[in-house]
């Protein structure tokens with residue numbers, strides 16, 4: 038047992054630091070600092086910067102443009118990105134659909150889709166959930182009926198994150214109802230959002246933002262070439278994807294960054310004539326959270342170490358999802374608590390680009406702490422709710 | 438960053454685990470705990486023969502040069518087996534003090550027999566008023582000719598009644614709660630003026646209240662420098678805190694595992710109770726508490742092993758974690774065993790009691806959360 042990083046790992050970390058010092062775009066840094074929401078162009082710009090260095094598709098196999106990094110390198114990379122408060126990568130293309138395409142797709146599909154994902158030329162979104170099918174995803178009913186060399190798609194996908202920006206959507210669709218297990222009638226289909234019959238309607242979330250949508254499909258014609266792998270195997274492919282999604286969900290590095298900010302903030306905000314951090318109750322909440330986060334960091338490192346010696350990332354990644362989101366949500370709550378009354382003004386417009394930061398009510402981004410708090414209740418709901426994660430652990434780890 | 442064990446470390450962990458499985462079942466444990474001194478003398482001799490009493494000591498002292506990782510590995514297994522033999526009192530606490538401070542003569546007199554399994558000893562880290570503050574030492578040691586006269590009371594001295602030697606922190610100068618002015622003495626168990634009231638503790642171990650009434654100790658009983666005992670005391674207690682945290686890890690894991698097994702076999706309403714989601718999610722929670730605790734344990738032991746300046750803070754994080762998580766896991770285990778969980782005959786009850794004791798040992802969760810806050814990184 039040894040806690041030190043190797044000289045190669047230290048050198049790697051320096052390389053990442055230097056890259057970020059030189060290449061992290063100033064306008065994005067500024068916006069993040071001021072709490073101004075990023076737009077599509079910002080995210081694409083940052084992903085392109087990463088890709089120019091070959092550091093965008095971190096998890097892909099090297100042959101398709103991945104890094105070939107060790108788990109520790111990936112971990113260090115995430116820490117360094119969080120240190121500069123870099124925005125999270127938009128996962129749908131690079132982390133979600135791409136692994137399905139390079140694992141199960143045809144040579145033609147790899148050619149057609151992977152390079153544009155790598156270059157962030159095409160924006161993807163995820164079409165799994167439906168109004169009637171959330172946790173019980175296998176009940177999904179959006180139909181794709183085969184007509185010669187096309188499928189005709191009818192139905193509704195919902196909760197489609199950032200679907201308003203998307204060029205393509207990857208969907209689980211029902212291609213057959215005439216099967217022994219309902220999972221066997223599900224296929225994995227790639228759909229161009231510009232196809233006639235596709236329409237996107239915003240869903241406004243609790244804090245007033247627009248990040249999710251309902252996507253309607255009305256007699257949408259999709260070439261059979263867009264089916265990934267075999268018809269009826271979509272469920273199996275989707276499960277692989279869910280596992281990818283979960284290993285990225287703990288968000289340890291980002292939570293560490295936010296914990297430091299919380300400590301800074303509570304050293305500044307005043308309570309009873311003293312810095313808030315001197316308040317025993319508050320200090321204890323922060324300390325308990327810091328300990329939980331340290332434990333989570335080492336749980337993740339232990340999982341990475343186990344993956345490094347050849348074990349597949351298994352249902353253990355469900356712990357990371359549960360604990361990771363719990364920590365994030367506790368941080369949200371403490372950030373809001375540290376803001377005091379300034380958590381309450383509801384003035385989203387003061388986070389607009391043209392609103393002078395100095396004229397904001399509350400210092401810095403204080404009034405956004407509550408927006409974040411409310412919005413991020415989603416974290417324990419999406420990506421397989423925390424209850425569903427517990428079901429997975431109960432079944433696959435504990436054998437209950 | 439490497440979580441793997443060396444070959445020697447794996448062998449040590451395996452051999453202790455195998456021994457616990459083969460020779461330390463729960464019935465034997467209960468038998469040992471009911472022996473005169475609260476443990477089995479024969480078992481202790483076996484520990485010595487197996488070399489376990491020598492693990493943390495240096496080769497020149499006749500030890501095996503083990504460090505915190507070896508200590509953790511052994512203590513986790515001792516926790517799993519609910520071992521009652523006084524490894525903590527004798528090897529970690531008294532042995533740890535001697536290892537750090539004893540001069541050659543003291544090594545020959547005390548450390549040798551201790552390593553060979555011939556001496557039981559302890560460390561009196563608490564006083565009736567001190568609660569968890571080890572600096573709170575009211576017991577006084579006054580210069581008297583070429584020796585010292587000791588007066589005061591010591592509380593909760595683990596296995597104190599049958600100890601052949603007890604390390605006594607006593608004040609030679611300063612105020613009652615000063616770090617400076619604490620001197621460590623080796624006091625023979627049969628010293629004149631010493632009264633010991635031994636008792637059983639809820640977790641099946643033994644402890645004693647000591648009262649020292651003009652106990653006269655010669656100058657060669659001083660361990661280390663006069664007045665400078667605190668750094669040693671503090672570092673020994675930190676090591677012991679790590680040790681009981683590792684023990685707690687073994688206990689937690691065992692309770693969680695046994696509970697999962699039990700719910701699969703217990704049938705109510707015509708089905709195994711493990712099929713109830715309300716119980717499944719609680720067992721998932723206890724699993725995660727175990728995993729989170731293990732993660733902190735490894736983090737902490739690696740820092741201690743590296744001599745990292747953060748180690749002290751990490752020990753507090755760990756003790757807070759095992760205190761809160763361990764108690765939760767233990768209470769859930771009892772609950773999910775139903776009425777069986779609160780019977781004397783079932784091991785679960787005794788794991789629960791030991792876990793409860795461990796939370797209090799060397800500062801409970803609250804104490805360590807505050808120490809975590811006040812300790813600079």
Ligand SMILES: Cc1cc2nc3c(=O)[nH]c(=O)nc-3n(C[C@H](O)[C@H](O)[C@H](O)COP(=O)(O)OP(=O)(O)OC[C@H]3O[C@@H](n4cnc5c(N)ncnc54)[C@H](O)[C@@H]3O)c2cc1C
Nearest residue numbers: 163164165166171172196197198415418419420421422424
């Ligand atoms: C902000 C946001 C973004 C999202 N983005 C996307 C996206 O981009 N693409 C996409 O496809 N989907 C997305 N989702 C959908 C998300 O995956 C679903 O919300 C999630 O699967 C839960 O489904 P549901 O909302 O229908 O809740 P339900 O399934 O109705 O669950 C309601 C409650 O019941 C609990 N529950 C359900 N079943 C069980 C069970 N068997 N045991 C115990 N408890 C149970 C749940 O945990 C939850 O607490 C997003 C959701 C949100 C909120």
